[in-house]
Amino acid sequence: xxxxxxxxxxxxxxxxxxxxxxxxxxxxxxxxxxxxxxxxxxxxxxxxxxxxxxxxxxxxxxxxxxxxxxxxxxxxxxxxxxxxxxxxxxxxxxxxxxxxxxxxxxxxxxxxxxxxxxx
Numbered sequence: 677x678x679x680x681x682x683x684x685x686x687x688x689x690x691x692x693x694x695x696x697x698x699x700x701x702x703x704x705x706x707x708x709x710x711x712x713x714x715x716x717x718x719x720x721x722x723x724x725x726x727x728x729x730x731x732x733x734x735x736x737x738x739x740x741x742x743x744x745x746x747x748x749x750x751x752x753x754x755x756x757x758x759x760x761x762x763x764x765x766x767x768x769x770x771x772x773x774x775x776x777x778x779x780x781x782x783x784x785x786x787x788x789x790x791x792x793x794x795x
Contacts, residue, residue, distance in 0.1 A: 720760040
């Protein structure tokens with residue numbers, strides 16, 4: 677049986693959910709973006725089950741570009757990464773460590789790109 681990358685196939689639930697999330701965040705920014713970020717913050721702040729934290733961190737990774745571009749959200753990225761994301765690197769769940777690494781890399785790349793003059 678051949679495995680497919682869940683982000684490469686548009687028929688997987690993960691790809692569909694990610695597409696929906698990005699659509700909400702970009703097309704209905706005024707009404708949905710900050711509440712979505714509030715939901716993510718609540719999930720990681722309450723330190724619920726690993727599966728819930730994984731979903732919230734996955735949402736953070738998917739919304740990385742929008743988070744960096746939003747003036748209100750951009751201000752708190754560093755604090756969010758240090759307070760809620762980085763502690764997961766020491767956790768026992770390998771899949772959480774993987775999404776944390778992915779989230780860090782995306783946000784660092786976005787921050788560097790937005791700080792380079794002329795880009």
